[in-house]
Amino acid sequence: GAVVSQHPSRVICKSGTSVKIECRSLDFQATTMFWYRQFPKQSLMLMATSNEGSKATYEQGVEKDKFLINHASLTLSTLTVTSAHPEDSSFYICSLVVSSGGKEQYFGPGTRLTVT
Amino acid sequence: ELKVEQNPLFLSMQEGKNYTIYCNYSTTSDRLYWYRQDPGKSLESLFVLLSNGAVKQEGRLMASLDTKARLSTLHITAAVHDLSATYFCAVQNSGGSNYKLTFGKGTLLTVNP
Numbered sequence: 001g002a003v004v005s006q007h008p009s010r011v012i013c014k015s016g017t018s019v020k021i022e023c024r025s026l027d028f029q030a031t032t033m034f035w036y037r038q039f040p041k042q043s044l045m046l047m048a049t050s051n052e053g054s055k056a057t058y059e060q061g062v063e064k065d066k067f068l069i070n071h072a073s074l075t076l077s078t079l080t081v082t083s084a085h086p087e088d089s090s091f092y093i094c095s096l097v098v099s100s101g102g103k104e105q106y107f108g109p110g111t112r113l114t115v116t
Numbered sequence: 117e118l119k120v121e122q123n124p125l126f127l128s129m130q131e132g133k134n135y136t137i138y139c140n141y142s143t144t145s146d147r148l149y150w151y152r153q154d155p156g157k158s159l160e161s162l163f164v165l166l167s168n169g170a171v172k173q174e175g176r177l178m179a180s181l182d183t184k185a186r187l188s189t190l191h192i193t194a195a196v197h198d199l200s201a202t203y204f205c206a207v208q209n210s211g212g213s214n215y216k217l218t219f220g221k222g223t224l225l226t227v228n229p
Contacts (some may be wrong), residue, residue: 001161034215034216034217042221043204043219043220044159044219046216049216093158097215103215104161105215107158107161108158109157109158110158112156
């Protein structure tokens with residue numbers, strides 16, 4: 001399967017600042033990437049679907065102006081949390097579908113965001 | 117709207133015992149996945165079930181799929197402490213290029229000595 005990395009693995013930022021999270025496919029090209037958010041003791045919630053070269057598709061209730069997604073290449077997608085607030089503190093996980101493969105999603109290791 | 121229900125949400129069991137986690141989903145689906153998540157970690161893929169009657173086994177875990185009943189089970193045999201984790205099922209929508217997953221709420225499994 002595909003190897004997915006996320007950077008940073010942990011980040012602490014102050015309220016009102018912005019933070020960028022990177023998701024990379026290390027060995028395969030990915031036309032589609034997904035961003036999930038997971039609060040403690042809850043399931044994964046899909047935030048948006050990111051396709052290379054086009055605008056991301058956001059799930060209902062997710063503010064696209066707050067969570068900026070850029071899928072600039074077939075191996076990189078970024079999620080920027082703008083004007084972060086403490087309620088944005090969460091575990092953010094990306095996944096991808098390999099272009100040449102089937103439908104299975106491969107998950108990154110996650111990024112723990114804490115907003116103080 | 118596709119809905120996925122897992123039960124139980126919490127499962128505490130003794131080492132050596134058997135138990136089953138259930139995953140029901142509401143509409144036709146291409147495939148069903150089972151994942152394991154350890155505290156503070158991301159998801160680890162356990163099984164991909166593609167067709168009716170599919171059964172897969174890995175160690176003490178066995179997963180099955182009944183597409184007619186829209187039900188998947190994850191059976192744990194002779195549980196050991198190392199199996200303690202949260203287990204999620206996820207269903208992938210049918211058709212086209214839509215690869216979205218819908219997750220169940222997860223089952224927190226605790227295996228006690």
